[in-house]
Amino acid sequence: MRIDVVSIFPDYLAPLSLSLVGKARTAGILDVQVHDLRSWATDRHHTVDDTPAGGGAGMVMRPDVWGAALDDVLTPDAHLLIPTPSGTTFTQRTAETLATEQHLVLACGRYEGIDARVAEHYRASGTRVSEISIGDYVLGGGEAAALVVVEAVTRLLPGVVGNPHSLVEESHGVAGLLEYPVYTKPPAWSGLDVPEVLTSGHHRKIERWRRDQALTRTAARRPDLLAALDVAALDKRDLAQLSELGWVVVGGALRPVAE
Numbered sequence: 001m002r003i004d005v006v007s008i009f010p011d012y013l014a015p016l017s018l019s020l021v022g023k024a025r026t027a028g029i030l031d032v033q034v035h036d037l038r039s040w041a042t043d044r045h046h047t048v049d050d051t052p053a054g055g056g057a058g059m060v061m062r063p064d065v066w067g068a069a070l071d072d073v074l075t076p077d078a079h080l081l082i083p084t085p086s087g088t089t090f091t092q093r094t095a096e097t098l099a100t101e102q103h104l105v106l107a108c109g110r111y112e113g114i115d116a117r118v119a120e121h122y123r124a125s126g127t128r129v130s131e132i133s134i135g136d137y138v139l140g141g142g143e144a145a146a147l148v149v150v151e152a153v154t155r156l157l158p159g160v161v162g163n164p165h166s167l168v169e170e171s172h173g174v175a176g177l178l179e180y181p182v183y184t185k186p187p188a189w190s191g192l193d194v195p196e197v198l199t200s201g202h203h204r205k206i207e208r209w210r211r212d213q214a215l216t217r218t219a220a221r222r223p224d225l226l227a228a229l230d231v232a233a234l235d236k237r238d239l240a241q242l243s244e245l246g247w248v249v250v251g252g253a254l255r256p257v258a259e
């Protein structure tokens, strides 16, 4: 996969040389190129922004500078991603879809964002354009969001994560549940023991305990995920555990009893 990132703070993307993403690049699985938007600015001061049309606070990024940059960086099969708090929510499903692409281009805006004509123009010219938000909070710019997107996508590329099974059980994996708690050695630490079942060697019991823990955590922390769960994927033991947690199937969906 090829990923281009365009930003006025190229140094912000330095972590893309580290850890999992850095290894994927060294292994030749991923080709990442970071570009300085200002190198496409044509005036003496390398201006990339101007005052908002219609007035108001802050500055808006100029479409002509972005257009020059994106004309150079986009390829016919590229998917243009624009991180913005007003985008559709980036989820594990989005990461899975993007991991099948050949070429992603991330356009990192700053200030009040990028002139809306940029997304409109590239959409009209046949480029796939997605404006994406990594969560309901406002960052200073798209760079931190770009780091999030690149890392979430890269770990799904074939050959990057050693054991692909860990991609199934983890939080927001296909099970639709949060992951169960994990433990390692030493067996006793600070007066706290690793749960006995995990050292029993009884694989079926361990699997059941982990599933119950995942259901318990999800009920406590993310009830919205339980409500969206496909009940056909639940077995009798799941339903028993859920009923202990106060969740029952009503009209084909899980609902809290107290509601």
Ligand code: ADE
Pocket: 083, 084, 085, 132, 133, 134, 135, 136, 137, 138, 139, 140, 141, 142, 145
């Ligand atoms: N830029 C500023 N805030 C953002 C967010 N929440 N997601 C993506 N890009 C952003």
